[in-house]
Amino acid sequence: MRWTLIEKADPTKINHIQESIGVDQPIAELLVKRRIETFEDAKNFFRPSLDKLHDPFLMKGMQEASDLILQKRNEKKPVMVFGDYDVDGTTSVALMSTYLRGLGFEVLSYIPDRYDEGYGISYKGIDHAKANGIDLIIALDCGIKAIEKVNYAKNLGIDFIICDHHRPGNQIPDAIAVLDPKQEDCNYPYDELCGCGVGFKLVQALQIKLEKPQKEIYKYLDLVATAIGSDIVPITGENRILAHFGLKLINSRRRPAFKAILEQTKKKELTITDVVFMIGPRINAAGRMKHGLLATELLCETNLEKVKALAQDIELYNASRKDADRSITEEAIQLIKDYKEEERFTTVVYQSHWHKGVIGIVASRLTETYYRPTLVFTKSGDKLAASARSVKGFDVYDALESSSEFIEQFGGHKYAAGLTLKENNFEKFKTKFEEVVKSSINPDLLTPEITYDSEIQFQDITPKFIRILKQFAPFGPRNMKPTFVSKNVSTTGFVKALGEEGLHLKTNLLQNGIVITAIGFGLGNKKEIMDLNEPFDIIFTIEENEWNGTTSLQLNLKDIKESN
Template identity: 80%
Template sequence: MRWTLIEDGDPSKISHIQESIGVDRPIAELLVKRGIETFDDAKSFFRPSLENLHDPFLMKGMTVACDFILKKMVEEKPIMVFGDYDVDGTTSVALLTSYLKSLGVNVLSYIPDRYDEGYGVSYKGIDCAKENGIDLIIALDCGIKAIDKVKYAKDLGVDFIICDHHRPGNQIPDAVAVLDPKQDDCKYPFDELCGCGVGFKLMQALQTKLEKPQKEIYKYLDLVATAIGSDIVPITGENRILAHYGLKLINSKKRPAFKAILENVKKRELTITDVVFMIGPRINAAGRMKHGLLATELLCETNYEKVKELAKDIELYNTDRKDTDRSITEEALEIIKEKKEEDRYTTVVYQSHWHKGVIGIVASRLTETYYRPTLVFTKSGEKLAASARSVKGFDVYNALESSSEYIEQFGGHKYAAGLTIEEKNFESFKQKFEEVVKSSIDPELLIPEIKFDSEISFENITSKFIRILKQFAPFGPNNMKPTFISKHLTSTGFVKALGEDGLHLKANLVQNRVIISAIGFGLGEKKSLLDSKAEVDIIFTIEENEWNGNTSLQLNLKDIRKSY
């Protein structure tokens, strides 16, 4: 792995923030690296305030969208709330469905079937609206590229309001209003909202139009925080505020769905990372293995007995999902070895029987193994569907755009995308994608990189330092958990391999007579290095380990290497 120091901040800015808020220099350095350079920046960072959320009417199309929805409410017309089958989509539908129902609106929630309809706005969903006498569909977390489908709906007399956060194409759908802060001519101050976040801004605007207090809708922030974490959007600016307050709600377990999902979790306080790994996969499992509407039903249900039944079903789907993705990953790794494709710049694999619901997870696992842009294909009707994942620093969306001559449809982000192609084009596409990546990627990006903030000595890891570090949360893209290196340390003699096949590592490490316990997930192979009593350098994050009601300091090791 490459250990890369995050670029040092301007010394004058570090000194300024150090004096402004009265912190030690290592903390000031961490803040400047995160763009926190003034007293006001630090106040917003350490004390997120809902009062600092942006005016929703700064978003292009917001006034038109609100007026149109209010008109439908006056006419007592039903509304379809349409969202994708992933966490962002299902939480978005739960969010807006619950809110509109609280206003007395007759709402039909709609999540497309992953296998029958595929990603995004579907003709089947539009037909369902028409059959139910609905002439307005509010699409969340999708729709920005649904040019033909929105036209089809319009021809049927069904209007669209689109709330999306994906990159627009060259053409914008002919909807009543398109809310997407990534539109070039949208002047909204923050363009990194998730789909659920855009839905929340629409709710804020409707509350204003209805002259209702904003605080009434803050109870929905647990859904927004779940989407922010699961959709891996930057946890800066507005997202940091929404995630901060949403996490408080999740930890209060006021929503019956989260209470049921977290029933057996003993942690005192969940982090965004916990939300991503505990709540996100379970919500996702419904759409992957059965139907995303089950997740929305769970999130909206208020009867705790019903919630427990739904949560039990979703837990079974999640277990099924884990077994399925494990077996497909093993099969994919075998195919790569058989075809001797380990030296390619890309990983592109296909089997017609692979479960469409887990190919995104498999793509992530293959990326972890071979660390290169990865596509996992399966059969989807008459076409092939794929999930794409990338490595840090490489834009897979742009690479797909450059290979689009063989692609039927695609959409997504810099690091994750989805696409469909015709089966006859598979080999041609595979070759083209390899050529595009090979000609455009910096070979260094194919070596896994761990970025660190600074070097620190064990003696400086004090209780005060840890207390301030905890206030940097919630962590996520553009505000990752501070990462450090320490040099020239040894084990105390306690070194233990843990888990199946000794995959993980636990050790007590010592530097200048200060001893700290450490855990290294996936670092079992480094046991011999620590056993040798050689001096080592480590790269790590600092965390608190909860066990049997006790909390202790622990280093979470990311890599270990011999000191030079």
Template identity: 80%
Template structure:
């Protein structure tokens, strides 16, 4: 692994900030690297405020969207709320459905079937709306590239308002309004909202137009925070504020769905990471294994007895999802070994029987193993469907765009995307995708990299440092958990491997008579570097480990090396 310092902090700026806010130099350097260079910016960073949320009417299309929705309300017409089947989509639909019902709308919630309809806006959904006498669909977390489908809807008298956050194509759909801060002519100050975040901005605008208190809609921030974490959008700017207050709501267990999902956890304070690994997969499991509408029903339900039944069902789907993705991952890894594809810059695997609901997870696992842009294909009706995942620094969306002559449709982000194509084009696409990646990727990006913020000694790890580091949360893209390097560390003599096949590592480490317990997930094979009295370097994060009601400090090791 490459150990790379994130960037060199401007020492003069760091020293100035150190004096201005009264922190240690390592903390000041961490802040400078996050763009926090002044007292005022530090205040905003450490004390997020809902007053810092941007005016929703700065977003292109917001005036049209709100006017049309309120006209629909006045005419007592029903609406459809349509969203994708992942966490971002189902939380979006739960948020919008709940809010519109409170306004007095008759609302039909619609999540497409992953297998019968596929990703995004579907003809079946449009036809269903028409059959129900609905002439307005509010689409969330999808729609920005659904040109033909929205044209079809318009031709039969069904209009759309789109709330999306994916990158637009060359054309924008002919909808009543398109809310997507990634549109080139949208000048909204923050363009990294998730789909649920864009939906929340629409709710915020409606609330303002109705002259109702904004505080009333802050009850939805737990849904927004769950989507922010699960969709892996940057936790900076507006997302940081939304995630900060949303996490507080999640930890209050006020929403019956979250209370039920978290019933058996002993953790008192969940982090965004906990949300991503404990709540996100369960919400996702419904869409992967059964139907995403179950997740939306769970999130909207207020009767706790009904919630417990729904949560139990979703727990079963999640268990089934785990078994399925484990077996497919093993099958895919065996295929790659048999193919002996050394020298390739991509991983592309296909089996017609693989479960479409888990190919994204499998793609992520293969990327972790082989560390190259990865596509996992399966059969979906008459077509092939794939999930794409990338390595840090490489834009897989651009690579798909350059291979689009063989693709029927695709969409997504820099690091994660989805696509469909005809089976007859599979081999040609596979070759083209490999050629595009090989000719454009920096070979160094195919070597796993650990970014660290700064080099410190164990003596720098004081209670004050820990207290301030905790206030850097919530963590996520562009505000990752601070990561450190310490050199010439040794063990006290206590080193042991844990877990199946000794996969993990637990040890007590010492440097200049200061001792810390450390855990290294997936680092069991590094045990041989940790002989007593031998020195080595470590890269790690600092965390509080909560177990059985007790909280202890530990280092979470990311890698271990002999001193260079």
């Protein structure tokens, strides 16, 4: 693994923030690297405030969107709320549907079937709206590229409001309003919202138009925080505020769905990471294994008995999802081992029987294993569908755009995307994608990299340091949990291999007379470095370990290497 210092921070800025807020140098350095350089920046970072949310009407299309919705309310017209089948989409539909019902709307919630309709706005969904006398569809977390489908709806007399956060193509759909802060001519101050976040801004705008208090809609922030975490958007700016308060709401267990999902966990305080690994996969499992609408129903339901029954169903789907994920990953790894090809810059695998609902998870696992831009294909109707994942620093969306002559449809982000193509184009696409990646990727990106914030000594890890560090949360892209390097460390003599086949390590580390316990998941093969009785360097995050009601300091080791 490559250990890379994130960047050098300006010493003048470090001194300034150190003096402004009275913190030690290691904390000041962490802040400057997060672009927190003044007292005001620090205040906003450490004390997030809902008063700092941006005016929703700064977003292009917000005036038209809110006017049309209120017009439909006056006309007592039903609306369809349409969202994607992942966590961002299902939470968006739950938020918007609940809010509009509270305004007296008759709402038809719609999530497309992953297998029958595929990703995004569907003709089937539009036809369903028409059959139910609906002439307005509010699409969330999808729609920015649905040019033909929006035109099809328009010909049927159905208008669209699109709330999306994906990158637009060359053309914008002919909707009444398109809310997407990534549009070039949208001057909204923050363009990293998730789909549910864009939906929340629309709800904010409606509250303002109706002259209702904003605090009435803060009860939806648990949904927004779940989407922010699960969709892996940056936890900066407005997202940080929404995630901070949404996390508090999740931890209050006020929403019956979250209470039921979290009943099994003994954790008192969930972090965003816990939300990503405990709540996200369960919500996702409904769309992967059965139907995304089940997740939306669970999130909206208030009857405790119904909630428990739905949560149990979703738990079963999640167990099935885990089994499918495991078996497909094993098959894919065997396929890769069977290849008799020269060193490739990409990993592209296909089997027609693979479960479409888990190919994204499998793509992520293969990326971790082989560290290449990765595509996992399966059969979907008369076409092939794939999930794409990338390595840090490489834009897989751009690579797909450069290979688009063989693609039917694609969409997504820098590090994750989805696509469909005709089966007879698979080999041509595979060759083209390999060529594009080979000619454009920096070969260094094919070696896993761990970035770290700074080098510290064990003596820097004081109770005050840990207390301030905890306030850097919630963590996520562009505000990752601080990672440190300590050099010339040794063990007290206690080094233990844990787990099956000794995959993990537990040890007591020593530096300048200070002893700290450390755990290293997946680092069992590094035990020999510790057994040499020679100094070594570690890269780690700092955690508090909860065990039997006791909390203790622990280093979570990411890698170990011999000291120079």
